[in-house]
Amino acid sequence: MTPTDTRGPxxxxxxxxxxxxxxxxxxxxxxxxxxxxxxxEPGTFTAIIGPSGCGKSTLMNAVGGFLAPSEGxxxxxxxxxxxxxxxxxxxxxxxxLFPWFTALGNVKFALRRLGLPRAELxxxxxxxxxEVGLAGQERKYPGQxxxxxKQRVAIARTFAAGPKALLMDEPFGALDAQTRSxxxxxxxxxxxxxxxxxxxxxxxxxxxxxxxxxIHVMSPAPGRIVETLDLDQPRPRSAxxxxxVQLAARARILDLLRGEPERxxx
Amino acid sequence: xxxxxxxxxxxxxxVEPASExxxxxxxxxxxxxxxxxxxxxxxxxxxxxxxxxxxGVSASGxxxxxxxxxxxxxxxxxxxxxxxxxxxxxxxxxxxxxxxxFLIGATLGxxxxxATGRTKLFQILLGPFLTLxxxxxxxxxxxxxxxxxGIGEGxxxxxxxxxxxxxxWFNTHHGMQYVPEIYIRASRSLGASRLREFVQVVIPAAAPxxxxxxxxxxxxxxxxxxxxxxxxxxxxxxYRLQEARQYVRTDRMxxxxxxxxxxxAVVDQIVHRISRRLVHWEQA
Numbered sequence: 001m002t003p004t005d006t007r008g009p010x011x012x013x014x015x016x017x018x019x020x021x022x023x024x025x026x027x028x029x030x031x032x033x034x035x036x037x038x039x040x041e042p043g044t045f046t047a048i049i050g051p052s053g054c055g056k057s058t059l060m061n062a063v064g065g066f067l068a069p070s071e072g073x074x075x076x077x078x079x080x081x082x083x084x085x086x087x088x089x090x091x092x093x094x095x096x097l098f099p100w101f102t103a104l105g106n107v108k109f110a111l112r113r114l115g116l117p118r119a120e121l122x123x124x125x126x127x128x129x130x131e132v133g134l135a136g137q138e139r140k141y142p143g144q145x146x147x148x149x150k151q152r153v154a155i156a157r158t159f160a161a162g163p164k165a166l167l168m169d170e171p172f173g174a175l176d177a178q179t180r181s182x183x184x185x186x187x188x189x190x191x192x193x194x195x196x197x198x199x200x201x202x203x204x205x206x207x208x209x210x211x212x213x214x215i216h217v218m219s220p221a222p223g224r225i226v227e228t229l230d231l232d233q234p235r236p237r238s239a240x241x242x243x244x245v246q247l248a249a250r251a252r253i254l255d256l257l258r259g260e261p262e263r264x265x266x
Numbered sequence: 267x268x269x270x271x272x273x274x275x276x277x278x279x280x281v282e283p284a285s286e287x288x289x290x291x292x293x294x295x296x297x298x299x300x301x302x303x304x305x306x307x308x309x310x311x312x313x314x315x316x317x318x319x320x321x322g323v324s325a326s327g328x329x330x331x332x333x334x335x336x337x338x339x340x341x342x343x344x345x346x347x348x349x350x351x352x353x354x355x356x357x358x359x360x361x362x363x364x365x366x367x368f369l370i371g372a373t374l375g376x377x378x379x380x381a382t383g384r385t386k387l388f389q390i391l392l393g394p395f396l397t398l399x400x401x402x403x404x405x406x407x408x409x410x411x412x413x414x415x416g417i418g419e420g421x422x423x424x425x426x427x428x429x430x431x432x433x434x435w436f437n438t439h440h441g442m443q444y445v446p447e448i449y450i451r452a453s454r455s456l457g458a459s460r461l462r463e464f465v466q467v468v469i470p471a472a473a474p475x476x477x478x479x480x481x482x483x484x485x486x487x488x489x490x491x492x493x494x495x496x497x498x499x500x501x502x503x504x505y506r507l508q509e510a511r512q513y514v515r516t517d518r519m520x521x522x523x524x525x526x527x528x529x530x531a532v533v534d535q536i537v538h539r540i541s542r543r544l545v546h547w548e549q550a
Binding site for chain 2: 064065066083084085086088089090092094096097098099100101109110112113141142143157158161
């Protein structure tokens with residue numbers, strides 16, 4: 001979509017190299033995430049699913065540069081993550097739109113770092129909103145938009161910054177089922193156009209099956225990846241039309257999420 | 267007016283409610299009767315009630331007219347002062363002092379608040395000191411103001427600016443502390459520089475608190491005005507009150523107090539309207 005794609009083929013290789021995360025507390029640190037090694041191939045869509053409190057958001061925060069791992073290292077295209085970086089975009093469940101800016105202003109905020117001339121900045125921001133189906137809504141403030149529309153603005157804003165990798169922490173958790181499935185279509189479409197490497201955190205099995213190439217299932221705290229499933233069904237996918245592989249995967253994931261961690265480890 | 271309510275009412279702004287249903291207009295929440303009275307009629311009812319009570323007590327003759335003047339005597343005193351031209355002049359002098367004091371105090375308050383609210387160093391250096399200063403009332407500074415600035419305009423501006431400064435600083439400082447972390451994360455992950463983050467994210471996020479502090483500051487500028495005019499003024503509403511006391515003109519005192527009250531309410535309403543526009547995204 002954007003003609004500024006000057007990155008090489010190694011666009012958005014995310015390496016999570018034996019990362020463990022502890023939280024300090026009374027009487028010593030608590031381990032939130034046990035040593036985890038993941039490799040997200042450029043342009044792939046990876047979902048992490050697990051019960052709440054399993055450390056999946058903690059892992060995402062570490063990849064986003066919001067917290068430093070206690071052990072190990074995270075690299076994006078070989079460069080260690082040392083803090084928040086526009087190459088690693090983040091979409092939050094609470095949208096995190098700036099309510100004092102219009103929809104257009106929010107997208108412009110992300111584009112500003114590119115140092116574009118004013119007219120191009122405006123045009124690119126408008127195009128980004130049009131891409132998520134918000135043409136004509138540019139002048140609205142987040143407070144005037146519905147939850148789904150806010151998340152569209154957030155998606156437009158994040159992709160506008162041209163991230164190589166994209167982190168999404170239960171981004172559609174606050175939306176109703178219908179809006180959510182429309183957002184899945186939209187995300188699939190925008191993601192295919194921009195081809196960022198996506199790490200998607202969710203606790204919704206169907207959501208993971210609709211969106212991801214690869215699903216990692218995590219155990220309850222302290223979090224650990226207990227199983228990895230690959231999906232190669234063509235997109236766009238629909239939860240209403242899962243094939244046998246997807247149905248089997250769904251049953252397996254639900255079992256894993258329900259089961260005791262001891263038995264799973266065996 | 268609205269001073270106490272605003273002090274306690276400011277909570278850290280939440281990051282957008284989860285659903286649109288969470289934020290109905292205030293009017294929608296009031297029952298039917300409340301809604302019809304929510305207009306400009308409401309204060310009129312209260313004022314009418316108090317006025318009727320006052321007139322009734324005065325007409326009954328059970329109070330000493332010299333100490334507690336009747337409404338009509340106060341109206342006469344008001345007309346008298348208005349006819350002499352002193353009222354308009356006093357009011358403009360007083361409001362001018364309040365405005366200058368406010369501008370000085372508010373500017374310093376916002377600047378220092380931005381510094382202490384976001385910088386550890388300034389917070390450590392100034393925070394506890396300014397917190398200790400807050401309980402010192404404006405009137406207690408009058409002797410100091412006279413020694414430092416004489417009985418000219420300087421001492422009045424100082425007393426008002428002092429009061430306004432502390433309030434505006436306090437609100438700005440706390441507003442800066444409550445900037446939701448998620449805005450900072452969003453800003454940084456979108457590649458904004460620290461300067462841009464400060465100007466376009468931190469300040470707007472704290473703006474509802476800053477604006478609330480400024481509104482409080484305006485109210486306090488008017489409240490500390492009379493104290494300020496104790497520093498040997500020869501005009502102004504506060505001076506006129508002192509003069510009325512010397513001649514035991516309670517009717518004039520009442521008229522002046524009412525003028526002060528009305529002026530305060532009008533200014534507060536104007537500021538309220540402006541502030542709602544300034545932070546339009548923060549639905550009151």
